[in-house]
Amino acid sequence: MSSALAAIPRSAAADQPIPVSGACLRSPEIARDPYPTYAHLRELGDIVRLSNERCYAATTYESVTAVLRSRQATVESPFRASRVLFGRTVMDVDGDEHIQLRALSSRAFSVAAVPAYEDTIVAEAVRAVIDDLDGRPSFDAVADFADRVPIAVMSAVIGVPRELREPFRACSEDVIAFLDTATPENRDRARTALARMSADLTEVIAATRARPDGTLIGQLVTGTGSKGPLTDEEILRHIGLLIPAAIDTSNRLLANVIACLVTRPTLLDQVTADPRLVPGVVDETLRFEPPIHSTVRIWTGTEVCGVTLPRGALITVLLASANRDRAVFADPDSFDPTRDASRHVSFGAGRHRCMGRAMAQVEVVGAITALLRRCPGLRLAPGAGTAITGTAFRSPTTLPLEYTPTEHPHLERP
Template identity: 30%
Template sequence: MADSAIALDDSRYEELFQIEGSAERSGSGVVDDPYPIWAELRAKAPVHRGSLAQCMGLPGEGLSAPGAVQYSVLSFAAVSEVFTRKDDFSSESYIDIGVSHKLGDSILNMDGRRHRSLRDVIQPHFQPANAEGWWNEIVIAPLVKEFIDKFADQPGVDLNAHFFARLPMHTVTTGFGMSPQQGLEFRGYMLRAFDYTRTTAEVTEATNAAGELLAGVIAERRLEPRDDLISKLAHATLEEADGTSRPLTTEEIASYCRLIVFAGGETTWRQLGIATFALMTHPEQMEEVRRDRSLLTNAILESTRWNPDPLFYRKVIRDTVLQGVELPKGALLNVCTGAANRDPTRWEDPDRFDIHRPIQRSTAFAAGAHSCLGQHVARQEIASAINGLLDRFPNLRWDPAYPPAKLTGSLVARGPGPMHVLLH
């Protein structure tokens, strides 16, 4: 399935996967370490008036909904409530802040019955057994091998550009049935659509180009299904609220693809880098994992607690109270999973990366109806990639010829920049 992913032009990845470049174009700028400010804010109150950027004293307000008053939610308890109180908090926030203009009308911005029935169409393909089975055997493991083979004989490599950027994007595009070249083109369009320095016309043009690329693949799979998710969606049945059922429209399938390909490729790219960065900067824990791979599951979960994608959004749909703070109908909530995941009332010494913590749920994959659909696939990818590195390179270490790798990014997306390592 992944025959030619390694043949693609290296420079395209360097151009399309840059943490700092994306942060500069994100609307809230580059923030090297937001955690100390989040700790101060969270210690003062679980919920604050103002967008997260405003509460932190940063210029600009980040993503915003025209005319909406904003609040920031920072404690573990408050963030968990926002994700699960579905009668008070809606995912329509993603329409209001313009994300759905780029992705299309997808499950991300739907609520209630409509969300449930559309999610049910695809959910079976993302269960743990499928992540370990079909996804890993057909898609992930062959890609891990191909990418590692390509650089294995070199003395060193930038893992971010040559491995972490590639694996998640090609996992989701291959899983959906796009060719590697189509996957890379698609990523280029979506990156343009999410570039906040572009005009509305340019964003619409990029979104339409992504839509046309997908429409072509969907039309082909309607005629000749293959063993991929676009084929499954093209031949699936959606149960409507009135008890009738119908096939999905091309736009419904395209929105699914845009959401999963972009959301799944993006988050896992960064989280794979973060998990590897965490282990390499804690060499004693990396050695433990190398010797006992059963610890890898904990290590991955701990890395998603320690440094998750830190900011999501909800809209208040009726006047309500959250942790003692009154919230008016229509307000936009900045839901800071980054701050929630280091809440000291839930985790002892929360800034410490520690693979031996007792496992308890963090907010990295959200909670409730919208909890991450792809979390088992994401964790499988990270596990297969790190196992691949540990198996093939017993002497893996930082390359001292380069500046040390660091975690950076924006308020919405964080990860390591270049990660230059020596392999042998």
């Protein structure tokens, strides 16, 4: 925790700015370990006023869920990075428009639809990625596994041809880099990448219009919006945001789960011996080390959690801080996959709660289960680091692992 944060008086009120800015919450020091800072902010109050003009942070489980569920908190802002790249999307509109846009993907990612993917799309994608390890006794869990499974799964669900997976994954990295750090340089790279992806997607949309199928693009080309059949531009805007958003969340979560396991060898042995423990490990990772730590809302009302905020105040909603609130989770700084972690807010809450949460969990549970079965003796490579870093987006950048290859690795199947 920085000296500036440590010096904050615990009696600070929400109407008295503390010497911490939004930029401070994204400093390299906090990127290494944000949790002591979150704990100190929670002690200061549910809503803490930052040093920036009209900027606040929701720090506790009560305030985070209250803001996310409030009709007085909106995502509408022309300055959101996603709005700069994509225009009006499901991520940054409210009201009837949000309901209509959300409905476009709701069938593909509904709780009823997702189980059908587990033994087909997810199993096939994970099998192909592990096959590509080709019996190598060492690999990078990030580059060789976590970065590859989500793009394979989502491409199949959305309707993206195999040959476009790698270009779209690279595009997603440029988009997420801008959403994380909205510099002019990152913006220009993201726009260039999106232009390439849009050109490829336009061809896919045209082919799917000619022969609609059961993919998400197939559903969109035959669906309707508020003004009738969807145009190519509307589909491009919707899919263009969905691809990086879905891929980035899942690959970071997958990497974080692996990191949490390989740094706890006893737990790793237990989960390897009993795959029924995997769902609990995934849920606890979502609480303990989530891939996304914060989101933002614009306040249009008056009071939240007993604190009066000015109209138009910007609230940084600290999801990861809420997940460590001891008022909700006992011993919150311990990783305990036997606890009921289902109340975590890593997928958000309220009307903007992540629509792909069921898909992400099925995908990650399936990937971890298959990885442990097909890569026996999985362990951290000697001397390898396991640092999980980041602020808004958080995961390891590399995670070197070793395992003991079987004699015939391709004969093992999920």
